[in-house]
Amino acid sequence: MTARVTATSIVDAIANDLRTRILEGELTSATALTETDMAASYDVARPTAKAAIEKLVAEGLLVRGAHKSARVAELGPDSVRDIYQARAYLESEVLRRLALTCTVPEEAVQANLDIAAVAGGSALDVVEPDMRFHTSLIDAVGNERISRMYRSLVSEVRLCMVRVQSLNLLDTALIQAEHQRLLELIGEGDGAAAAELLDEHLARARERLAAAIGGEAGPEAHLPSSLHRV
Amino acid sequence: MTARVTATSIVDAIANDLRTRILEGELTSATALTETDMAASYDVARPTAKAAIEKLVAEGLLVRGAHKSARVAELGPDSVRDIYQARAYLESEVLRRLALTCTVPEEAVQANLDIAAVAGGSALDVVEPDMRFHTSLIDAVGNERISRMYRSLVSEVRLCMVRVQSLNLLDTALIQAEHQRLLELIGEGDGAAAAELLDEHLARARERLAAAIGGEAGPEAHLPSSLHRV
DNA sequence: TATTGTGTTTTTGTCTGTCAAGATGAGAAC
DNA sequence: GTTCTCATCTTGACAGACAAAAACACAATA
Structure with a gap:
C-alpha cells in the first residue's frame, strides 16, 4: 500500500486537472474552453482535449451546444x-x-469536529468539512451508486459556491450545532425527526445560496454582449 | 410539432442504437464490442465508434478495462x-x-391500467408499463436531476432483466394491485405507509431478480476459456 | 507434467493532418 | 437603422499511422 501506481490515461489526467480548476474557481463561465486552446495549453492533440472536455460535459460541469x-x-x-x-x-x-x-x-463525527476547528478561519474552509460530513453519511450505507449520485450533486453545489465571493452567509456555529443534533437523532433512532431537521438544514443553505446567486444581476439571464458596451 | 427535426450527431445516433440493442438483449456480455468492428458495422471511422462506446461506458451499460x-x-x-x-x-x-x-x-394511473390490459400477453409486455408507472411518479416532482438519476437506474434494471429469459416470475395481478394501493395511499396523504409498501414492493422484485440472476451458474464467476474445451 | 519464458497478434491510446458543416460577427446594401 | 451576405472561427467527422499494452500460443526447461 506504499507505492500506489498512478496508471491513469492522458485524457483522464486532463479531465481531472480541468475539474479541479473549475471547482477552484480558476475557470469561470466567462472564458470559452476551445478545443484547440485546451490542446495547445496541455500540449496534446485536439482529439485528446476533446475527449476530456466531453467527459466534463457528461458530468455536468461544462455545457456546450x-x-x-x-x-x-x-x-x-x-x-x-x-x-x-x-x-x-x-x-x-x-x-x-x-x-x-x-x-x-465515525467520519461524520470527525468531520463535524473539524468544522468547529476552523471556526475562526476563512469561510471557505468550512465548505470542505461540511461536504465531508454529508458525504460520509451517504457513504455509510455502502451503496456505490448512491454515493456516485450524491457526489455528482455535491460537485454541482461547489460549482455554485465558487461563484459567490462573499461566503460570510455561512453561520458556522449553527451548521455545526445542527449537524450535532442530526447525529444525536440518528443515534436515538428517530429517523423522522432527523429527516425533518435535515430538510430545514438544507433548505436554509439552499435559500442563502439561491439568493446570493440570483441577487447578482439575474441568474441565467445572459445579457447579449451588445448591451454591455452602452 | 409535426416534423420533429432529428438533428442528432452521428455518435449520438450510434450510441442510441447500441443502447436499444443492448436493452433488447441482442448484445450480451458474451460478445466483445471491438472499436474496429463497430466502426466497420456502422460504416464510420474508428474515433466515432470509440466515442459512442465511451458514452455507453459512462452510462454504465458497457464496461471496459x-x-x-x-x-x-x-x-x-x-x-x-x-x-x-x-x-x-x-x-x-x-x-x-x-x-x-x-x-x-395521471400518467401513473394510466400506466397501471395498461398493466392490466396486457395481463394475458407475454410477461415482457408487463415490463414497459411497469417502468412507466414508476418513472411517471418520479417525473411528477418535476426535478430534472432526480429524473435523470432514476432513469439511469431503470436502464440498469432492464439490463438485468434481459438476462433472465423466463420472466414468468412476475405476478401481474399482484403488481397491479400494489400499484393501485400505492396511488390510493398517496391520494390519502399517508406518505409513510406508501413508502413502506413501496419498500416491500421493490424488495420482492429485487429478490426475484437477484435469485434469477444468481441462480444461473454464478453471477460474475467468468470461467476461463481453457475450461470450456474439455 | 507443470511451469516459465518468449514472441506474435490483437486492440486500444494517441498523434498528425484534412475537409466539411454550422455558428458567429463584421461589413455592405438598401 | 435594418437586413442581407460573406469571411472566419470552431466543431464534427474522416483517414492513416505508430506505440503500448494485453492476450494468446508455443517452445523450452526443471
Whole structure:
C-alpha cells in the first residue's frame, strides 16, 4: 500500500486537472474552453482535449451546444433548487435508514469536529468539512451508486459556491450545532425527526445560496454582449 | 410539432442504437464490442465508434478495462441489490413528498391500467408499463436531476432483466394491485405507509431478480476459456 | 507434467493532418 | 437603422499511422 501506481490515461489526467480548476474557481463561465486552446495549453492533440472536455460535459460541469465551444456551466437559482431538492431526497432517506440501526458514522463525527476547528478561519474552509460530513453519511450505507449520485450533486453545489465571493452567509456555529443534533437523532433512532431537521438544514443553505446567486444581476439571464458596451 | 427535426450527431445516433440493442438483449456480455468492428458495422471511422462506446461506458451499460475491448456490463446479485436499494431510496422519498400534497399523477394511473390490459400477453409486455408507472411518479416532482438519476437506474434494471429469459416470475395481478394501493395511499396523504409498501414492493422484485440472476451458474464467476474445451 | 519464458497478434491510446458543416460577427446594401 | 451576405472561427467527422499494452500460443526447461 506504499507505492500506489498512478496508471491513469492522458485524457483522464486532463479531465481531472480541468475539474479541479473549475471547482477552484480558476475557470469561470466567462472564458470559452476551445478545443484547440485546451490542446495547445496541455500540449496534446485536439482529439485528446476533446475527449476530456466531453467527459466534463457528461458530468455536468461544462455545457456546450453543437458547434459551439464549451463553457463552465452557469447554474441559476432554479438549478440550485433542483440540486438541493435532489440532495434532500437522497440524504433524508439515508438518515431514515441509518436511524433504523442507530448507525452513527465515525467520519461524520470527525468531520463535524473539524468544522468547529476552523471556526475562526476563512469561510471557505468550512465548505470542505461540511461536504465531508454529508458525504460520509451517504457513504455509510455502502451503496456505490448512491454515493456516485450524491457526489455528482455535491460537485454541482461547489460549482455554485465558487461563484459567490462573499461566503460570510455561512453561520458556522449553527451548521455545526445542527449537524450535532442530526447525529444525536440518528443515534436515538428517530429517523423522522432527523429527516425533518435535515430538510430545514438544507433548505436554509439552499435559500442563502439561491439568493446570493440570483441577487447578482439575474441568474441565467445572459445579457447579449451588445448591451454591455452602452 | 409535426416534423420533429432529428438533428442528432452521428455518435449520438450510434450510441442510441447500441443502447436499444443492448436493452433488447441482442448484445450480451458474451460478445466483445471491438472499436474496429463497430466502426466497420456502422460504416464510420474508428474515433466515432470509440466515442459512442465511451458514452455507453459512462452510462454504465458497457464496461471496459484499459486496452481491452468493451463488453456489456455483467450485473451480479450484489449489483441488483445496490440498484434496487438506490431505487427505493429515491422513490420512497418521492412518494412521501407526493403524499404531502396528495398528488396522484395521471400518467401513473394510466400506466397501471395498461398493466392490466396486457395481463394475458407475454410477461415482457408487463415490463414497459411497469417502468412507466414508476418513472411517471418520479417525473411528477418535476426535478430534472432526480429524473435523470432514476432513469439511469431503470436502464440498469432492464439490463438485468434481459438476462433472465423466463420472466414468468412476475405476478401481474399482484403488481397491479400494489400499484393501485400505492396511488390510493398517496391520494390519502399517508406518505409513510406508501413508502413502506413501496419498500416491500421493490424488495420482492429485487429478490426475484437477484435469485434469477444468481441462480444461473454464478453471477460474475467468468470461467476461463481453457475450461470450456474439455 | 507443470511451469516459465518468449514472441506474435490483437486492440486500444494517441498523434498528425484534412475537409466539411454550422455558428458567429463584421461589413455592405438598401 | 435594418437586413442581407460573406469571411472566419470552431466543431464534427474522416483517414492513416505508430506505440503500448494485453492476450494468446508455443517452445523450452526443471
